[in-house]
Amino acid sequence: MKFSRKTKISSEIPTASMPDIIFMLLIFFMVTTVLRESSGLPVELPKAKRIEKLKSRRHTSQIWVSREGLISIDDRLFNVSDIRHIMYDKRVSDPMITVSLKADESAKMELISGIHEELRQADALKLNYSTKTLVN
Amino acid sequence: MKNKRRFKSGEIPTSSMADIAFLLLIFFLVTTTIDTDKGLGIVLPPPGDVEIEIKKKNILNCLINSQGAVLLDEEPTPVDQISGAVKRRLAENPLLIVSVKSHKKTEYSDYVRVIDQLKTANAMRISIANSN
Numbered sequence: 001m002k003f004s005r006k007t008k009i010s011s012e013i014p015t016a017s018m019p020d021i022i023f024m025l026l027i028f029f030m031v032t033t034v035l036r037e038s039s040g041l042p043v044e045l046p047k048a049k050r051i052e053k054l055k056s057r058r059h060t061s062q063i064w065v066s067r068e069g070l071i072s073i074d075d076r077l078f079n080v081s082d083i084r085h086i087m088y089d090k091r092v093s094d095p096m097i098t099v100s101l102k103a104d105e106s107a108k109m110e111l112i113s114g115i116h117e118e119l120r121q122a123d124a125l126k127l128n129y130s131t132k133t134l135v136n
Numbered sequence: 137m138k139n140k141r142r143f144k145s146g147e148i149p150t151s152s153m154a155d156i157a158f159l160l161l162i163f164f165l166v167t168t169t170i171d172t173d174k175g176l177g178i179v180l181p182p183p184g185d186v187e188i189e190i191k192k193k194n195i196l197n198c199l200i201n202s203q204g205a206v207l208l209d210e211e212p213t214p215v216d217q218i219s220g221a222v223k224r225r226l227a228e229n230p231l232l233i234v235s236v237k238s239h240k241k242t243e244y245s246d247y248v249r250v251i252d253q254l255k256t257a258n259a260m261r262i263s264i265a266n267s268n
Contacts, residue, residue: 015151016150018153018154019150019153019154019156022154022157022161023157025161026157026160026161026164029161029164029168030164033164033168046244046245046248046249047245047248048175048176048249048251048252048255049252049256050252050255050256051174051175052174052175052176052177053173053174054173054174060173062173065244100173100175101175103244104244105243105244105248106243106244107243107244108240108241108242108243108244109200109238109239109240109241109242109243109247110240110241112244112247113238113264113266116180116264116266117266119180120180120181120182120183121183123182123183125180125181126177126180127177127178127179127180128173128175128176128177128178129176129178129251130173130174130175131174131176131248131252133174
């Protein structure tokens with residue numbers, strides 16, 4: 001007895017919905033890529049040659065220092081003496097935290113040393129002076 | 137004279153749609169750069185004033201004044217020559233600690249330039265003195 005194939009299955013992959021799938025992917029990537037998390041204060045970063053990349057974004061906390069001496073953490077303005085408490089809380093919740101200091105190039109060292117001292121008090125010792133790449 | 141219409145079907149060809157979408161996808165994937173933070177890393181000393189005795193010959197004083205001029209062990213040094221000078225000193229004495237002191241009104245960019253120079257000279261032991 002011979003069996004004959006009753007149903008004919010087409011062996012082709014349906015490509016009609018392919019564009020839809022790819023558009024979905026495209027939109028997914030467009031939506032999920034965040035260009036910039038939060039813009040702090042308008043600063044002109046100094047330039048340096050020997051720079052290193054910060055390892056992870058998650059363990060980074062940013063302190064913005066503007067030309068006029070304003071200090072902003074997480075989009076809120078603070079005094080120098082407040083940094084201690086904020087950074088201490090941050091450091092408790094994430095012991096691996098690195099502080100990225102985004103200070104304007106014409107900020108004064110008086111303020112920067114003040115921030116150094118506050119960070120020391122908060123035990124947030126890993127510091128990174130955020131800079132641009134110097135091209136010569 | 138009459139022009140004959142050559143194409144009869146009024147449909148948009150969809151077979152190349154996938155290719156176009158792929159192209160767009162790849163374009164966006166390539167052009168989006170997630171900006172990573174970069175800068176000069178430094179580790180601050182732990183809190184509390186712990187006095188460590190350091191021999192005077194192991195210290196290289198680096199003073200920055202409010203104009204951004206640098207005094208490297210009593211000797212005025214242009215900023216771009218610091219790394220060379222520090223490298224020489226480090227070769228003589230590998231235990232050298234560079235102590236950076238800046239004036240209150242020194243601009244941050246001058247300070248960063250000096251730190252950058254020290255990093256270029258591979259000076260690992262940098263001490264930052266309080267400027268107030």
